[in-house]
Amino acid sequence: MRRWLLFALTLALAACGSDRPKYAPLPPGSVVLAFGDSVTWGTGAARGEDYPTRLAALSGWRIENAGVPGDLAETARNRIDEALEEHAPRLVLVELGGNDFLRRRPEQDVAEDLRAILRSVKAAGAQPVLVAVPAFSPLAAATSGLKDALIYRRLADEEAVPLVGAVFADVLSDTKLRADPIHPNAQGYHRLAEGIAESLRDHGLLAN
Structure with a gap:
C-alpha cells in the first residue's frame, strides 16, 4: 500500500510539473523591450550602466x-x-x-494597471515578463530586509507570465548596491541584470 501511495504521489508531481509553461530561448539579436520607470532608465548610475544595457551584453x-x-x-x-x-x-x-507604492496607491489598483500592460503585450504577439518590485517599507529598507510586493506573484500566476522575483528587492536591500533608497548604483544594476538573466534562463527564455 505504501509503495502504491508513493507511486501515485510521483505521478501527481509529474503531472503538476507538466502543466508549467514551456518557453523557447530567444536567439541573439532578438528585439526585447525593457518597459519601466527610473530603474529601467538607469537613474543612479552613469549612461550605459543601466540594467537593459548590461542585460543586452549578457544575452546578445x-x-x-x-x-x-x-x-x-x-x-x-x-x-x-x-x-x-x-x-x-x-x-x-x-x-x-x-512609484505607485511611494504614492500610496492601493495595491489592487496597481495590479490592474500592470494586468492591462501584460495583456497589451500579449495582444501584440510578444512575451511579457513581470519584474517584481519591493513592497514599500521604510523599516525593511533600513534593515536590509526588503521583500517583493505580493501582487507580483499573484498577478504572474493569474496571467500565466514568467516572474523575475526577489532580484530587485535583494539589490535594494544591500547598501553597497544602491545609489539611494530606491535606485541601484552601477554595481547594483549589474547585479540586477545578472539576476534577471538567471531568472530568464530558469524560465527557458534565455539560452545557457
Missing part, C-alpha cells in the same frame, strides 16, 4: 530601453501600445509599481 539581444523616470503603472499603461508598435519586440520586461 537588442534591448530597447523604454524606461521613464517617475512613471507610474497607471500612466505607463497609456504608452505601452505606442512602444510596442515602435519597437515590435519579441519579449517585454515590465518593471513598474515602485
Whole structure:
C-alpha cells in the first residue's frame, strides 16, 4: 500500500510539473523591450550602466530601453501600445509599481494597471515578463530586509507570465548596491541584470 501511495504521489508531481509553461530561448539579436520607470532608465548610475544595457551584453539581444523616470503603472499603461508598435519586440520586461507604492496607491489598483500592460503585450504577439518590485517599507529598507510586493506573484500566476522575483528587492536591500533608497548604483544594476538573466534562463527564455 505504501509503495502504491508513493507511486501515485510521483505521478501527481509529474503531472503538476507538466502543466508549467514551456518557453523557447530567444536567439541573439532578438528585439526585447525593457518597459519601466527610473530603474529601467538607469537613474543612479552613469549612461550605459543601466540594467537593459548590461542585460543586452549578457544575452546578445537588442534591448530597447523604454524606461521613464517617475512613471507610474497607471500612466505607463497609456504608452505601452505606442512602444510596442515602435519597437515590435519579441519579449517585454515590465518593471513598474515602485512609484505607485511611494504614492500610496492601493495595491489592487496597481495590479490592474500592470494586468492591462501584460495583456497589451500579449495582444501584440510578444512575451511579457513581470519584474517584481519591493513592497514599500521604510523599516525593511533600513534593515536590509526588503521583500517583493505580493501582487507580483499573484498577478504572474493569474496571467500565466514568467516572474523575475526577489532580484530587485535583494539589490535594494544591500547598501553597497544602491545609489539611494530606491535606485541601484552601477554595481547594483549589474547585479540586477545578472539576476534577471538567471531568472530568464530558469524560465527557458534565455539560452545557457
